[in-house]
Amino acid sequence: MTDVNTMPGHLIRRYHQASVAIFHARVAELGYDLTPVQYAALAKIEAQPGIDQVTLAGLIAYDRTTIGGVVDRLVQKNFLVREVSATDRRARVLKLTELGETTLHQLAPTVEAAQQQMLSGLEPGEQAEFVRLLQKATAGVNQMSRAPLKEAE
């Protein structure tokens, strides 16, 4: 494993790069300008309207200092509303706007197609096994990141 091109870390970086590029290309085809991270945030907020930023970050494994900027951009694009929580004045609660809802639903099939394209280098029989191993490997190193996934209780 002396060649960096065969090291898992380097492969992961490249695969991630391509994955983002595929997502962008597909979404741009529909005339939208939304990043993978922004999409994931919208999807989770739809599932849990009124969620605060820290909880959201935990549910999708974002860094707490990154989520603020992501939310900023989504608010600026009028996909989200951010308000001070009624019960905890430190917290900002997040809700989708009508436009956010619509956009999310219109993008869903495209995002599905992008996921398929990311796996397109594998035989159909290999894809499920790869995703299974990817989930397992990711779960195994979850705690190493500053932004680990925190499942809902």
Place this chain on the structure above:
Amino acid sequence: MTDVNTMPGHLIRRYHQASVAIFHARVAELGYDLTPVQYAALAKIEAQPGIDQVTLAGLIAYDRTTIGGVVDRLVQKNFLVREVSATDRRARVLKLTELGETTLHQLAPTVEAAQQQMLSGLEPGEQAEFVRLLQKATAGVNQMSRAPLKEAE
């Protein structure tokens, strides 16, 4: 696949995050401050001293506008020398310094250990298969990125 947490794109983002964190932690233990990208650049320049920036970028799948900054930082840390090519005045040729060589060799076992740790969530029997699938999947989407890998001829 309605939950983002099971989508390949989201999993690879998280896995990449953890992979970088593992690399950083291991390297910091040795008292160094080098990113995965910087390490890969050093390794390739050692293998091909005198390489120019665009060729380097192609060999490790970096974006051409990113490589300049990476090289800047490596030069600033005194790991690299960057000079105008004698045969093509547009090009900048790169060579390791003595310090760069030493650092690269001292880090090698640590980088190996980091790769192992990235796979630590998998059973020993699963690891090789996962790396094989990761290589295949990455090769399959290589052209989708702005910075595809370009093998040496």
Place this chain on the structure above:
DNA sequence: ACAATATGATCAGTATGCTGATCATCAGTA
């Protein structure tokens, strides 16, 4: 009630990556 602690959010600074543009230089061709 008060002090200590924890938590939600933000800020400054740094490093990858991308888009799209520009500049200098080189190579091929008319």
Place this chain on the structure above:
DNA sequence: TACTGATGATCAGCATACTGATCATATTGT
């Protein structure tokens, strides 16, 4: 030789991530 196109590098601007710090507000323990 002069023009054209390709190529190496850089720049400005934006978005994700990280580190470590700070601030405001809640909560807990005494």
